[in-house]
Amino acid sequence: MTDPARPIILLDRVTKSFGAFQALKGVSLEIARGQKVVVCGPSGSGKSTMIRCINRLEEHNGGRIVVDGIELTASIKDIDAVRREVGMVFQQFNLFPHLTAVENLMLAPRLVRKMPRREARELAMHYLERVHIPEQADKYPSQLSGGQQQRVAIARSLCMKPQIMLFDEPTSALDPEMIKEVLDVMGELAAEGMTMIVVTHEMGFARSVADLVIFMDKGEIVEQGPPATFFANPRNERTKTFLGQILTH
Amino acid sequence: MNFEIALVWESLPKIVEGMGLTIELLLISLTLGTALSVVLVLMRISGIPALVWPAFLYIYVFRGTPMLVQLFIVYHGLAQFEFVRNSVLWVFLREPFWCAIIAFSLNVAAYTAEILRGGIQGVDRGLHEAGRALGLKPYQRFLHVTAPIAIRLSLPAYGNEIISLLKGTALVSLITMYDITGVARTIVARTFAPYEIFVSAAIVYLCLTWLIQRGVGLAERRFGRYVRR
Ligand SMILES: Nc1ncnc2c1ncn2[C@@H]1O[C@H](COP(=O)(O)OP(=O)(O)OP(=O)(O)O)[C@@H](O)[C@H]1O
Ligand SMILES: [Mg+2]
Numbered sequence: 001m002t003d004p005a006r007p008i009i010l011l012d013r014v015t016k017s018f019g020a021f022q023a024l025k026g027v028s029l030e031i032a033r034g035q036k037v038v039v040c041g042p043s044g045s046g047k048s049t050m051i052r053c054i055n056r057l058e059e060h061n062g063g064r065i066v067v068d069g070i071e072l073t074a075s076i077k078d079i080d081a082v083r084r085e086v087g088m089v090f091q092q093f094n095l096f097p098h099l100t101a102v103e104n105l106m107l108a109p110r111l112v113r114k115m116p117r118r119e120a121r122e123l124a125m126h127y128l129e130r131v132h133i134p135e136q137a138d139k140y141p142s143q144l145s146g147g148q149q150q151r152v153a154i155a156r157s158l159c160m161k162p163q164i165m166l167f168d169e170p171t172s173a174l175d176p177e178m179i180k181e182v183l184d185v186m187g188e189l190a191a192e193g194m195t196m197i198v199v200t201h202e203m204g205f206a207r208s209v210a211d212l213v214i215f216m217d218k219g220e221i222v223e224q225g226p227p228a229t230f231f232a233n234p235r236n237e238r239t240k241t242f243l244g245q246i247l248t249h
Numbered sequence: 250m251n252f253e254i255a256l257v258w259e260s261l262p263k264i265v266e267g268m269g270l271t272i273e274l275l276l277i278s279l280t281l282g283t284a285l286s287v288v289l290v291l292m293r294i295s296g297i298p299a300l301v302w303p304a305f306l307y308i309y310v311f312r313g314t315p316m317l318v319q320l321f322i323v324y325h326g327l328a329q330f331e332f333v334r335n336s337v338l339w340v341f342l343r344e345p346f347w348c349a350i351i352a353f354s355l356n357v358a359a360y361t362a363e364i365l366r367g368g369i370q371g372v373d374r375g376l377h378e379a380g381r382a383l384g385l386k387p388y389q390r391f392l393h394v395t396a397p398i399a400i401r402l403s404l405p406a407y408g409n410e411i412i413s414l415l416k417g418t419a420l421v422s423l424i425t426m427y428d429i430t431g432v433a434r435t436i437v438a439r440t441f442a443p444y445e446i447f448v449s450a451a452i453v454y455l456c457l458t459w460l461i462q463r464g465v466g467l468a469e470r471r472f473g474r475y476v477r478r
Contacts, residue, residue: 057378083384094379098397098475107393108383140475153379160383 008033008068008164008195009054015062016049023049025219026063031197031212033163036190038206038227039199041216042242047199050216051166054197055086068163084112087157091169093149095141101152102128102137105159112160127155131185147178151185158189165189167198201246207231215239256445257452260436264449267432271457274418274428278350279411282357289362294369304362311359316417320352324424345424353414360410368403369395401472408465412458429453 007030016024023046031037039047052058053065056072056079065072067082096104105124109115115123128134131151141149150170157165167186171179183205190196190209200206206213206227213230215223215238223236234240292304311319327333327342341347372395380390422431433450437443 055382057381080384080386083382086382088379088382090375090379092375094373094375096376096379096394098401098472108385111386111389111393112384142475156379156383 006069007031007066008035009197010066011050011054011063012065013063014050014053014060014065016046016053016058016060023219024053024060027216027219027221028063029214029221031195034193034195035212036194036196036210037198037212037214038210039197039214039216040201040203040206040242040246041214041222045216046219047216048168049219051088051168051197051199054164054166055083055088057088084160085163086166087160087162087164088166089150089153089157089168089170091172093141093146093153093173095149095153095156097141100138100140101133101144104141104152105156108156109159123159124155127158128152130158130188131155132181145178146174147181150174150178150182154182154185154189164195164197167196167200169199169201171200171202203231203243203247215242217242253442253445256440256442257449260433260440260446260449261452263436264429264432264446264453267427267429268453268457270421270426270431271415271418271428274346274349274353274421275411275415278353278357279414281350281354282414283361285354285358286361286365289358290365290369293362293366308359308362311356312363316352316356317420317423319356320349320420320424323352324348345421345426348424349418349421349426353417356417357410357414360413361407364403364406364410365399367406368399368401371402372398397472401469401476404465404469404472408462411461411465415454415457415461 009029009031011027011029013026013028014024015022015026027046027050029037039050041047049058053060053072054067059074060072068085070078070082070085072078072082095101096107099107102121102124105127106117106120109120109123110117125134125137128137131154133148133151136144136148136152141152144152154165154170170186171182174182179202183202186196186198186205187209198205198210210227212224213227214221215230215234215236217238223230223234223239230239231243234243289304289307292300293308295301323342324345327348333339333342342351376394376398377390380394385393418428419430421428422434425431427435429450433446437446440446
């Protein structure tokens, strides 16, 4: 299972259509264990669709997706196995509003891993400490700031001990002063060796954390490379235009 | 017009005697109807046509006809059928009390199913996705995420439904029963003082409505601790 040479995520000519509209037009990508990938691109380019296919929130129509040796097919059993390996953090946090922070973290370990309450609580507190907000454990999401909510959401995913973390614009819904606290937590996670795919336009984060930056446009990966070359010498015209827009503004 | 305030007070104790029946009708049909509504709403949202359509039709029929007509159909109609009279259920069905319970429960179930469906639809889609991404099974997502939030969202409308039902129970005075309204009518027949007596009945209903509103308010606070105010 853990052959280090084998990519932990493999996308092979993946296509995805919504009705007549093709959101992914043959995306191929290999991600090694421990790699950090930043995905950027204009709105509607298929970034969310691509990462949502990886934990099968969307079902792809063509090509192959293999996650940690498990090929994503229509078989339900495999999907649960994959979802245990893959954590996801959303732009809108999506915390369960009726549960406190610590209860949000405990829910999946208790229901999916059948963990006893006390053990689940200890695990939850451990991860709340890792995202630096153990003191907020008993507050409801509505009583937390956006940055705190997003850190709870990250901790909630980590409680399932995933091999891979997917982030879909995790800081886009945050006020500027809260972006850093979330990016810091993500940076720490990266330093610990987590495999990460991050859709973001925080180019500072891409420069300092990513091994690979991917630019998508119109359902395709247009350009990819390590951050140094990607930002210094983008070859594709669309990449240049896009970088010009987001780096100047 | 002369209005004797004293008569309002004098008739109150008598009318309060009818309150017991009103409350019994209310609580029993609310309980049965709500239980049935859960079954109905699960059928309605199941996505399985053989379950969706019967539930849809049921809700459509019971919301689309007056509760009085439903009560009369149960009370007068069922007795027309030989097999109903011969069945064990006849012990219940010949009692106006149980006819009322049946009609009210069926009616409440239809309305409450729609209220709950609205609540379920009001639950943010993102929460389903978060649940899926965490590996929760569909029934776990429903029990632990959708249902508690949907209940909170449904409570205000459900409170209105309870109050509607309270007022609807007055219909039993038309099938020989002595609830608040039924008692009031007999007193009117004796005293020929409809204003005072019905004002007295209205006061009793208002007190009950107030209690229900308090109760629902408490429940909203209990289930809605998480809502920032
Ligand atoms: N459920 C859906 N039904 C129909 N079309 C969809 C659906 N989800 C996405 N799309 C379409 O697919 C395209 C790609 O969407 P996607 O959300 O992946 O873009 P994105 O790159 O994440 O954009 P953004 O930066 O705005 O989040 C868009 O044109 C979008 O309208
Ligand atoms: Mg997106």
